[in-house]
Amino acid sequence: MHTVGGIGRRIAYWRTRRGLTQVEFGRLMGRSVRWVEDVEAGHRQADPRLSVLVRAAGVLHIGIERLLPVESGRAQPEHDPLGAVRAALRRADTAPAAPGPAPDLGPLRRELAYGWTAYAAADYGCLDRVVPPVLAATAGAGVAGVGGGGEVSEPAAVRSAALALTAAVADVFGDDDLAWRAADRAVTSAARSGDVVVLARAAHRLTAAMVGHEGAGPAAEFALGVEADLACVLTARGPAGRAALRTLRLGAALATARLGDRPGTRDLLEAAERADPGAIQVPLHRVTAHVLLGEYTRAIAGRFTPAGLAVLPRGRQARHLIDLARALVAVGRRGEAVTALLDAEAAAAQEIRCRPPNRRFVQELLRLDSADGDESRLRALAARCGANGWTRPERAWIM
Structure with a gap:
């Protein structure tokens, strides 16, 4: 017998991964928001009709086996790198630890360095292995302030960096609420650290989170x-x-x-x-800004050469190439845009496969007229990143 609670949780998980609200998912299913809420909360029938599961799997662009519980012999959903972090933040919210002995920061810093290196390489699956232990070890830093003499609190600085990493990865997966909560806590911990550089870094992460949240x-x-x-x-x-x-x-x-x-x-x-x-980040952001402002010719003119891209972390390479693809589409150079997207996938596949706006961009490109060669390359890319045949209603995501 299926347990609808398990199926409901799986539907909620994949709906979130696809960047759909309950309203949007209900519209695609031809159902009410209340129906979606009941299904995801486990309040519907104990054994949902197969036709309902087939339709839900189609809307979410996954195999039906991903919605079935493990006891039926089927596979469970993909690993969720944000799940353990959400739980760690809930524990901090409901039962904050009292200040205690300072933790051994050396191993924590090494774990965080690994986490940020993985993030730069667009390897986003390690968050739940890195962040929760750091948050647990620095729990006292979340409530302890800077000493009366204004000295730096290193545990609070480490905690802020862990929360900033959480916000960065949550942004990748399109979880605007988690990104904002983590970034807001990162700023609080940074202020308690007494280190203005840590504070500025956390404030930058909160700025990015606020774009999606507010x-x-x-x-x-x-x-x-x-x-x-x-x-x-x-x-x-x-x-x-x-x-x-x-x-x-x-x-x-x-x-x-x-x-x-x-x-x-x-x-x-x-x-x-x-x-x-001379910081390389400035010309990179300049291209992104040109795209956001609709200055597509300028964005294309600012593209990095292959040699220039090679010195960047792989995730940053992919983001630049995706910016370039958006500009190329806007000026009608769709074939070049598809090539740029394929180059981005080669550099860092998770940049396209994990970020909802990038998957939507690929899906929207499929609607445009194109040469047969472009169409086949794009459909293959869409299939690999879960965008083939999936749309988010009433929005256009090319620009």
Whole structure:
């Protein structure tokens, strides 16, 4: 006998992975929101009709076996790297630990360094192995403040970095709520750490999370406020401080670009360059900003050469190539856009397969007229990233 609670949880899991709300999933299923809520909560019949499961699997673009429980001899859903982190954050919310002896930070820092290296390489599956132990070990830092003399709290700094990593990966998987909660806690821990560089890095992550959670306007306002407050002290902190200031300004620039503010975006990009001259992140973000502003020809002109891309982490290579693909589509060069997407997949497949907007972009490309060669390459890519035949209703995601 199937247990609908298990099936309901699997439907909820894959609905979230596909970036669909309960309203959107219900619309695709031809059902009400209440029906979706009841199914996912396990309040429907104990053995759902096979036709319902087949339709749900089709809407979610998965095999039906992914919705069936393991006792039926079927496979369970793919590993969810965010599940254990959500649980760790809930524990912190409901039963915060009291301050205690300082943890051994050496192993925790090494784990976090591994986690950030994996993130840069677009290997997003390790989050639940890295973050929950760090959060548990630094639980006291979540409630302990900086000492009266203003000394730096290293456990709080480590905790902030773990929460920032959580926010970054949650953003990849399209979990805007988790990204915001983790980034907000990262800023709190960073403030308690007493380290302005840690604070600036956490504020940058919160800026990115706010775009998805509250919108570009509040995100830009927050980033600009933090930048104004911290600019002088960050500049005085040497290379690490200047790099953090550059990162803050770049995050503000992208939020501003989403608002269509060309002068403001240009000024912030130039300020980021002044903060950290020669940093490769500035031209990368400049291309992204051009795409967000609809300046597609400029974005294409700013593309990196293969040699320039080769020095970047693989995840950043893929994100740049996806930006380029969006610009190429907008000017009618669809075949080149498909090539750029395939190059992005070769560099870091998870950048396309995990990020909902990128999967939607691939799916939207399938709707455009194209040469047979482009169509076959694109359909093969769509099948690999779970975008073939799946649409999110009432939205266009090409630009």
